[in-house]
Amino acid sequence: MSGLILSHLSVYRGPCPVVDDVSAELRPGEFVGLIGPNGAGKTTLMRAALGLIRHKGASSLARLSAAERARTAAWLPQMREVAWPVSVETLVGLGRTPHLRPGQRMGEADRAAIARALDRMDLAGFEHRRATALSGGEQARALIARAVAQEAPVLIADEPIAGLDPAHQITTMRLFAGLAAEGRLVVAALHDLGLAARFCTRLLVLHRGRLEGDGPPREVLDEAMLARVFGLRAYLADTPEGPIVQPVEVVT
Numbered sequence: 001m002s003g004l005i006l007s008h009l010s011v012y013r014g015p016c017p018v019v020d021d022v023s024a025e026l027r028p029g030e031f032v033g034l035i036g037p038n039g040a041g042k043t044t045l046m047r048a049a050l051g052l053i054r055h056k057g058a059s060s061l062a063r064l065s066a067a068e069r070a071r072t073a074a075w076l077p078q079m080r081e082v083a084w085p086v087s088v089e090t091l092v093g094l095g096r097t098p099h100l101r102p103g104q105r106m107g108e109a110d111r112a113a114i115a116r117a118l119d120r121m122d123l124a125g126f127e128h129r130r131a132t133a134l135s136g137g138e139q140a141r142a143l144i145a146r147a148v149a150q151e152a153p154v155l156i157a158d159e160p161i162a163g164l165d166p167a168h169q170i171t172t173m174r175l176f177a178g179l180a181a182e183g184r185l186v187v188a189a190l191h192d193l194g195l196a197a198r199f200c201t202r203l204l205v206l207h208r209g210r211l212e213g214d215g216p217p218r219e220v221l222d223e224a225m226l227a228r229v230f231g232l233r234a235y236l237a238d239t240p241e242g243p244i245v246q247p248v249e250v251v252t
């Protein structure tokens with residue numbers, strides 16, 4: 001299975017880097033949470049890692065041809081609006097495109113991958129619904145299902161649980177942790193520090209474009225970092241269910 005190696009990755013917007021010299025080796029089997037305040041550079045870092053925008057330094061994914069990259073990495077962008085009035089099954093089926101030759105019809109394996117992804121995102125029974133007629137959270141789940149149906153070795157997701165209800169946030173985080181446990185690399189930008197701490201195996205902290213922390217959640221999420229990077233005071237505890245990180249107050 002593939003990982004992702006970032007080497008001195010920088011992205012400039014004008015004279016200023018919004019991603020500044022980021023290096024990291026992300027391995028198969030990891031569920032990596034990319035955390036940082038608004039504007040820290042998370043989306044820009046992921047897009048550069050995928051080779052979607054100009055950057056300096058290197059990303060192992062950006063070096064692949066477009067066809068190889070589509071088979072290697074599934075990408076779930078931040079914007080979740082579905083524009084086409086197709087069925088949910090057709091939408092999720094688009095995730096299989098990298099596996100098909102031009103003009104090739106989907107086969108049994110593709111249909112099974114679509115059914116698995118629908119089931120994992122709690123969308124069984126939605127197959128024939130029009131995607132544009134789903135609620136915002138249901139559309140978000142259908143788009144996650146499309147990315148999951150790709151069954152690529154790497155899944156990169158920008159705020160995948162934004163807009164989902166609490167139960168579906170947890171099931172999605174559990175699904176991503178399960179995909180990582182199967183040997184895939186999952187990278188997700190996340191704002192919910194509590195869920196990131198509980199489900200991710202590793203957190204990368206981005207602050208003003210720079211990597212300010214990298215390691216297991218309970219090593220990375222300490223009082224000093226939360227105050228400095230997020231301007232937060234949080235309740236931190238270890239429980240049999242995993243770590244609890246609950247923001248309590250803004251540090252002024």
Ligand SMILES: Nc1ncnc2c1ncn2[C@@H]1O[C@H](COP(=O)(O)OP(=O)(O)OP(=O)(O)O)[C@@H](O)[C@H]1O
Nearest residue numbers: 013018036037038039040041042043044045078189
């Ligand atoms: N096309 C662009 N042109 C100029 N500046 C940009 C562009 N896209 C992003 N930026 C700037 O780059 C910085 C990083 O943006 P980015 O979207 O990567 O942040 P983010 O960490 O994903 O934020 P959020 O949590 O709000 O989604 C921000 O200051 C943003 O204003």
